[in-house]
Amino acid sequence: MLNGKPTPAEVGTAVVRIADCDDFEPEEEHDPCPTDPLGNLLHGLLTMLPDLFAAGGFRVTDTTTGTVLVEPGCCNGLETWRDWPDVLDGTGCAHFGHALSSTAERVGDTVRLTHDVDGTDGSPVTELPPDQVRRLVADAQQDLPDFVADAQQDLPDFLGLAGAWAEQHLPAHAAPVTAALARALDLASSA
Known part of the structure; x- marks a missing residue:
């Protein structure tokens, strides 16, 4: 737990x-990776500005059928924790990464979970009342050991x-490591 x-x-x-x-191969505009173990470990963290990443996120499962509706993809990270209040109040959208490219967005009086926005038209969609999603988010924050329980306090x-x-x-x-971690967790103003 990150608290x-x-x-x-x-x-x-x-x-x-x-x-x-x-930790991935840098693009042309970045210096080559150092060869020493510490430099190699820290290279991406210290050079990949501003695109740092801390893997994690929500998985949405239908508790009646046990079917996983949405799960974090390869590019979904903990830095997206700020997206959920925006989804619930109707001012934003949450993305779950790639493969599948799922999203959550407020549409009128529902929160729409689209299972694969990169797929063809007709991707499965689940619509839930915002109050139910708010309860699910609160439950996830309390129950999942790998999720940030109270991001506004715990992450700082x-x-x-x-x-x-x-x-x-x-x-x-x-x-620089502390500043990079702040960016990866979307706390850059706290560093």
Whole structure:
């Protein structure tokens, strides 16, 4: 759980996991990857601006049939936590990544989950009342250990612990690592 309660080892594991999510071959405009293990691990985290990524997100399952309606795709990350209030109040849309490219959006008096917007017309759609989705989001925040329970408080608390962890374990890189984590979790103004 990304909050203010993990042990230093758990914080380090989360930092490494987020860095690993951003470990891919750089495009032409980025410097080549360093060859030392630490530099290689931190390269994507410190150079992929602003497109940092922390894997995670919602999976929506029909509890009656057990059918998974929507699950996080390859490009869905924890930074999308701010999308859900926007969906529920009708001012935004939540994307679940690629393969399948699912979305959630407010349409009138319903929240529409489209199962694959990149597919052909006629992709399956599930429509739910916003109050039910609000309860589902609240339940997910309480019940799922891998989901941020109260993102507005927990993520900044985690970022503080991660900054302290970086000061101790990565002193030469602490400030840029902390700033990169803030961007990956959509907390850049908190760094």
